[in-house]
Amino acid sequence: MRRTTIAALSLAALTSVAATAPARAEMSLSFYGGPQTAPHSRVKGDDGDGTEFNFLSEWEGKSFEAPPHYGVRGVWWRDENLGFGVDFNHVKVYASDDTREDNGFENLELTDGLNILTANVFYRWPGQFAGGALTPYVSGGLGIAVPHVDVEINDSETFGYQVTGPAVAWIAGVSYDLNDRWAVFGEYKGTFSSNEADLDNGGELKTDIVTNALNVGLTLKF
Secondary structure, three states: OOHHHHHHHHHHHHHHHHHHOOOOOEEEEEEEEOOEEOOOEEEEEEOOOOOEEEEEEOEEOOOOOOOOOEEEEEEEEOOOOEEEEEEEEEEEEEEOHHHHHHHOEEEEEEEEEEEEEEEEEEEEOOOOEHHHOEEEEEEEEEEEEEEEEEEEEOOEEEEEEOOOEEEEEEEEEEEEEOOOOEEEEEEEEEEEEEEEEEOOOOOEEEEEEEEEEEEEEEEEEO
16 A cells, blocks of 8 residues: 555545535644654564564654654534544654664664554633633544554565554644634644554564654644
8 A cells, every 4th residue: 555545545534524514514624743752662473484573672753854754634523612533643663773683673664654544533622711712622533553564574575555453542732723714733642553564474563552742733724
């Protein structure tokens, strides 16, 4: 699966939400990015030729290196407090040099996206601060991880997109209205994904990954 296909699926999901919304409902489309990290996690599996591995990986986010960390979401606000939406988040993780060298990997990364696609519920408290311009909000979502798996160990080289398992996202932030159509926002966003990837030699790689991000973004309301 290509990255353009994932983006197209995300936009199709956003369009579907918009198409089913009543005319009086508020819709919003947001774009965001910022620094993203991931704590250590255990990596298990085998290379397909009889070599098994089980170790704790140190992950690096490298948020602003190409391809950068970013996200896009669409929300249908049923009323002034409750909304439903779709969120696509291009997070990524690289195993550190020490992790790779100590465990026999040439490459170990999910870096053309540890792509997280979730359906979310949003709740906000409009009109609370700064004369009504500041709006705190929270969100939670369930979905899937579709990472670009880049793993090279011994004679096994894996390079491509896979659906690797379920994912969860959680968000807390605050939005500031610039006018009736535009707003800026800052938020904390976390994700959890349980990943089981197939390696080209018939092996597999399993790891659960948590990411933490501080995002800033821009929202268009219509």
